Amino acid sequence: MSLGVAAxxxxxxxxxxxxxxxxxxxxxxxxxxPATCSKSEFESAVDNAAEALRELNNKNRPEFQARLRKLKxxxxxxDDQFMKEAEPFVKDEEISVFDSKTxxxxxxxxxxxQEGANAPEPDCSVLTELRGLMQVLVDTQTTxxxxxxxxxxxxxxx
Numbered sequence: 001m002s003l004g005v006a007a008x009x010x011x012x013x014x015x016x017x018x019x020x021x022x023x024x025x026x027x028x029x030x031x032x033x034p035a036t037c038s039k040s041e042f043e044s045a046v047d048n049a050a051e052a053l054r055e056l057n058n059k060n061r062p063e064f065q066a067r068l069r070k071l072k073x074x075x076x077x078x079d080d081q082f083m084k085e086a087e088p089f090v091k092d093e094e095i096s097v098f099d100s101k102t103x104x105x106x107x108x109x110x111x112x113x114q115e116g117a118n119a120p121e122p123d124c125s126v127l128t129e130l131r132g133l134m135q136v137l138v139d140t141q142t143t144x145x146x147x148x149x150x151x152x153x154x155x156x157x158x
Contacts, residue, residue, distance in 0.1 A: 037124040042116030045127065049109060049134035053141060060145045067152050074156065089152050098144035105137040 068089065072082045112130045116122050 037122045037127045039117045039119070039122055041127055042113050042122065042130065045130050045134065046109060046113040049137060052134070052138050056138065056141055056145065060149075064145070064148065064152070067149070067156065071152065071156050089148060089155070092151075094147060095144065098140060098147070101140050102137065102144075105133055105140065109133050109137065 068082075068086050071089075072086070075081075075085070077085055109130060112126055112133070116126050116130065119126075
């Protein structure tokens with residue numbers, strides 16, 4: 001998969017300017033950079049991030065939707081009520097923070113991956129940083145899903 005396609009899969013919004021090398025202060029300490037690396041490793045790293053996000057969404061989305069339907073049935077909401085009442089479970093201030101952080105990470109990952117793949121001499125420290133940002137991205141999305149499930153489960157339990 002090309003970096004452009006991977007970026008599209010990751011959901012980078014075309015109008016969002018990339019912030020190259022944005023390091024998350026909560027990011028885990030990165031391992032030392034390898035002595036040598038290749039352009040294909042940058043492409044592969046971005047592909048791996050895209051695949052990890054797809055897997056995370058494919059794992060969580062069906063169960064989340066099933067729980068939303070369970071809440072709809074429990075509350076006997078009409079379809080119109082459901083659209084209105086379900087919104088806080090997928091869109092609130094906390095979820096907006098997760099989404100904003102995700103957008104920033106995606107922009108940085110896309111820019112760094114492109115930079116690394118196009119560099120005459122790949123900078124292995126950038127590859128290490130790129131992999132660290134991708135882990136922060138996956139962790140951010142995992143935390144978002146956990147938050148959304150808890151919020152929904154708490155409501156179902158009422």
